[in-house]
Amino acid sequence: MAANAAPASDAANPRIEIMIEGEGANGAVVLELFADVAPKHVEQITALAAEGQYDNVVFHRVIDGFMAQTGDVQFGKLGGDMRMAGRGGSDRADLPAEFSEIPFDAGIVGMARSQSPDSANSQFFIMFDAGHFLNGDYTVVGKVVDGMDVVNAIKRGTGGNGAVIGQPDVMKTVRVKEAPAE
Structure with a gap:
């Protein structure tokens, strides 16, 4: 894999389908998760999605020209106290960093974390544009x-x-999808 690009799609990688609703976005987004690049993170995300824990979780931090962050299954549920959104995780353990050489370009999904590189849990972000200052510091x-x-x-x-x-x-809903047929 080239150090300057995301890997080509792989039928073995899990995919999740996110149905987004709101004032801004309405529709389906499909993410391919890189099981060979970040296996522990992919396992956690797919387990949380399969359990329905991501359902009704808001995009609590959205910066134009940068990224949209979501995934706080503890405090980020629609109808909750949005002042707390972004401070929580799941009931699962935090994950050790799984850094790679894949650059943070538009469309890349990264794991949110605190100051500690080994603190990612359930929150993730989707890049609107390149953010190469994140390269090597976020999974x-x-x-x-x-x-x-x-x-x-x-x-x-x-x-x-x-x-x-x-x-x-x-x-609104986050579901694990079957891998596409080759």
């Missing part, structure tokens, strides 16, 4: 393979931290 877990137009329509937040004011867009 790349996958890429958008369908629905980037929906991602680009996600309601933007305000200020430096990208907090979404009012009603944020939401991952």
Whole structure:
């Protein structure tokens, strides 16, 4: 695999389908997860999706020209206290970093974390544009393979931290999909 690109699609990689609803985005987004690049992170995301834990989780941090962050299954559920969204994770253990040479380009999915590289849990972000300053410091877990137009329509937040004011867009359902046939 070239150090300057995401891997080509692989039928062995799991995919998740996210149905997004909101003021900004409405539609399906399909993510291919890189099981060979970040196996522990992919296992955690697919398990949480299979359990329905990502359903009704909002995009709580959305920065125009950068990324949309979601996945706080603890505090980020629609109807909850949005001031807490982004501070939680899941009831599963935090994950050790699985850094790679895949650059953070538009459509790449990365794992959100705190200051510790080994603190990713359930939250992830989807890149709107390149953010190469993240390269080698955050785990790349996958890429958008369908629905980037929906991602680009996600309601933007305000200020430096990208907090979404009012009603944020939401991952209505998140489902693990069967791998595509070759």
